[in-house]
Amino acid sequence: MTTLKNGITIDETSWCSPNSWSGRPNGITGATVHWWGLPEWHQKFDQVADYLSTDRGASSTSAHYVVSDTRVACLVSPENRAWHALAGNETTIGLELDPNGGEATLENTAQVIAMLEEYFGKDFFIYPHSHWTSTACPGKYTDKIGWIADRVNQIRRGQTPTQAVITPTPTILCNQPPAPVAQPEWVVEKGDTLSKIARYYKGEASRAMVEAIASENGICPDSVLKVGQKIKIPSPLVWVVEPGDTWGKIADYYSFDIDYLKSLNPGVSLAPGVVLRIW
Ligand SMILES: [Zn+2]
Numbered sequence: 321m322t323t324l325k326n327g328i329t330i331d332e333t334s335w336c337s338p339n340s341w342s343g344r345p346n347g348i349t350g351a352t353v354h355w356w357g358l359p360e361w362h363q364k365f366d367q368v369a370d371y372l373s374t375d376r377g378a379s380s381t382s383a384h385y386v387v388s389d390t391r392v393a394c395l396v397s398p399e400n401r402a403w404h405a406l407a408g409n410e411t412t413i414g415l416e417l418d419p420n421g422g423e424a425t426l427e428n429t430a431q432v433i434a435m436l437e438e439y440f441g442k443d444f445f446i447y448p449h450s451h452w453t454s455t456a457c458p459g460k461y462t463d464k465i466g467w468i469a470d471r472v473n474q475i476r477r478g479q480t481p482t483q484a485v486i487t488p489t490p491t492i493l494c495n496q497p498p499a500p501v502a503q504p505e506w507v508v509e510k511g512d513t514l515s516k517i518a519r520y521y522k523g524e525a526s527r528a529m530v531e532a533i534a535s536e537n538g539i540c541p542d543s544v545l546k547v548g549q550k551i552k553i554p555s556p557l558v559w560v561v562e563p564g565d566t567w568g569k570i571a572d573y574y575s576f577d578i579d580y581l582k583s584l585n586p587g588v589s590l591a592p593g594v595v596l597r598i599w
Contacts, residue, residue, distance in 0.1 A: 322394075322435070324392070324428070324431040324432065324435060325431055325434070325435075325475060326427060326428070326431050328390075328391070328392055328428055328431065329392075330385075330392045330393065330394050330432075331391065331392065331393040331394070332393075332394045334369070334393060334538075334539070335369045335370070335372075335373045335393055335394075335395045335538050335539070336373065336395065336539065336540040336543070337372055337373040337382040337395040337396050337402070337538075338373070338375050338380075338535075339372065339373070339374075339375065339380040339381060339382035339396070339402065339403050340382055340396045340397075340400045340401055340402050340403065341400060341401040341409075342400050342401075343399070343400060343401070344399065344400070344401060344410075344411070346410045346411050347411060348398075348411055348412070348413070348440055348442070348444075349411040349412060349444070349445055350411070350412050350413075350444035350445030350446055350447060351412055351413045351414075351415060351433050351436065351444050351445075351446050351447070352404060352405045352408045352412040352413070352414050352415070352447045352448075352449055352451070352452065353415055353417060353429065353446065353447065353448055353449065353458045353461055353465060353468065354383065354404060354405075354414060354415065354416045354417065354449045354457050354458050355416070355417045355418070355419040355457055355458040355459045355460070355461055356368045356386070356416040356417065356418065356419060357419060358419060358459075359419040359420050359459075361419075362420070365386060365388050365391055365393075365418065368386055368416060369386045369393050369395060369538065370537075370538035372386065372395055372416065373395050373538040373539075374535055374538060375535055380403060381403050381404060382395055382396055382402040382403045382404060382414070383395060383396070383402050383404045383414035383415060383416040384396045384397075384398055384402050384404075384413045384414050384415065385413070385414070385415045385416065385432055386415075386416045387415055387416065387417050387418065387421070387425055387428050387429050387432065388417075388418035388421050388424075388425055388428070389418065389421050389422055389424035389425050389428070390424065392428050392431075392432060398413050398436055398439070398440075402414050404416070404449075405447075405449055405452040405453065406452055406453050407452050407453075408447060408449075408451070408452040412445075412447060413436060415429055415432060415433075417429060417458060417461055419459060419460070426461075426464055426467065426468060426471070427471065429468055430468050430471035430472045430474075430475055431475060433446065433468065433472045434472045434475040434476050437472065437476065438476070444472070446465050446468055446469050446472070447465070448461070448462045448465055450462060503552050503553065503555075503599060504521065504552075504553040504557060504574055504575075504576075504598070504599055505550045505551060505552055505553065506520070506521070506550070506551040506553065507548065507549075507550055507551075508545040508546060508547055508548060508549040508550075508551060509547060510547055512545050513545065514530045514533055514534055514541060514543070514545070514551070515530055517533060517551055517553070518530050518533055521553045521557060522553075522557075527541070532554050533551065533553065533554060535554075536552050536553070536554040537551055537552055553599070555599055556597070556599070557597075557598040557599040558595050558596060558597060558598055559573075559595070559596040559598050560593065560594075560595055560596075561590050561591060561592055561593060561594040561595075561596060562592055563592050565590055566590065567581060567582060567590065570596065570598075574598060574599075576598075581596070581598070584596075584597045584598070584599075585597055
């Protein structure tokens, strides 16, 4: 557990992105600053961290750190190479900043970089993502790179900031998208494991199934689950009807509404062997 000099604790356990290469054969030269999307998209911290921790084949991306006004999470160890800036991947550490962040996001970014400089024992170059490739990223942070560099030096000398550097953007309330259909969730109790959850929902606890559930939740397959943690179950989910099954029994099994279950399986009547869509 790492706590920055401004008191923010880096969340090092909630995510563990598989989108990385092990080691740093070409050393380290600095940090690359990103923003995680356009401000009007209003993407949430956890969504972004989940996204960057999910294997999407050839389109997989990641970053070492996700940074907002109030939170910092580490998805990829700085000892390894994340996938955030093409040519910049080899020798820089990627930080994804909240596009709606204010001064505190910049401060947290500078705190992380100062910590990394001390950890690696060298001064960092700080690059905007646009240094490496043609991109608008990191948007409004592009002309704050100099400020971050100055602030990193101040932090390492033990100084506090002297002036506000960025005007926080007002919060704009967007229409929220409709809630997704009830994705089954397992609320973890003491002793639960991903294998147990896989067996319950999918009827098998193979490594591939455990990995699929871990990926859906942006966690590592071998994560120790916390009591109360919600584990989302990836689709597809089916139920093969057995003698004696009723809509009520099946709905109860998943804590679903009977009408919801029927709406997913229009016109289906229950008979042994019928495959129901559950989610
Ligand atoms: Zn970027």
